[in-house]
Amino acid sequence: MSAEPVLTDDAHEQPSTLAEVLPPDVWSLAIKExxxxxxxxxxxxxxxxxxxxxxxxxIDYARDRFRKGIPEGAGFGHVLEVGAGTGFFLINLALAGCIDGAELHATDLSDGMLEVCRRNGAEHGITIATRQGDAESLPYADASFDLVIGHAFIHHLPVPGAAIAEMARVLKPGGTLVIAGEPTELGDKASWVVKNATWKTFRAVTAVPGLTGLRKPSITESGGTATDEVLARLEHVVDLHTFRPKDVEKMARLAGLTEVEVVTEELTANWVGWAVRTIEGAVRPGLLGPRGAYSAFVTYLALHRFDDEVLARFVPRELFYNLILPARKPYDR
Ligand SMILES: C[S@@+](CC[C@H](N)C(=O)[O-])C[C@H]1O[C@@H](n2cnc3c(N)ncnc32)[C@H](O)[C@@H]1O
Structure with missing residues (x-):
């Protein structure tokens, strides 16, 4: 494997396999790489x-996050998702009818994600124009879109405020911004307690002879390579931020946006959600089965409603986990 830095900014010059991409020490790469x-x-x-x-x-999940940000709002001509990944938010919003008739665009730092995004769209009869790019320096002209959205991505960026400013720049005057699925500072701390406790309990229980078979095999045991092992560990370095709601509001106002008011959600639903995800990630694949997944989902929905309808009345918004930022670009900008 070459010791030379091999990532380039030009997608066409990129090596085609990860084995070529990975320098001996992946930890020495810059964070965006x-x-x-x-x-x-x-x-x-x-x-x-x-x-x-x-x-x-x-579809319901995406629609609910979007409508929590902007209860009204329709007739978007040009829509862009930034940090779109495999298209989860954009495609499900299209299937929900929230962006009917719009021309759909998606951008992401990862070409691999965009390839899956186009494929997922095509499988549902949805055409998505994609462009690889950095959210902190978007590859689109000023005032190009009526709606710019993002889901679970600004916490990966070195400078989230720069991405919000870029999203504002590419919005048309009067256009709408919705960023959802970002972790709050306190909500994330609570989720770590839950994840740790669940993980430790699971490992202690499955250390008992006869129960070790419940554990998920390691990457190499299930046919992965040493490269896969290294890449999997990067998961622990790519989440860069959690947010206080008021800080995100400040970033949006500094970007010249108005009608800014962060909404948060998921308190008990988040604790149970993370406990379930931790178990799902730790057990032998297929062990929980569709029934287990269904019960977990029904429990999550019930707690989500309890959080929204009861706890949100008196628990401060900072304690909930998921943050949603709606905003508008004023006509005079
Ligand atoms: C957790 S995934 C979320 C993907 C998708 N929005 C979703 O909700 O499933 C984070 C995404 O942010 C992208 N990303 C990370 N840094 C980025 C950057 N500087 N510019 C654009 N996208 C970036 C990643 O490639 C990845 O697709």
Missing amino acids: QQRVYHDWESQTYDEKFSISYDERC
């Missing part, structure tokens, strides 16, 4: 890993 290498690698299994689908379950 780590993001690109990691997400390219993750793209082929991303939907499976996060139980992403393009059916009622995920």
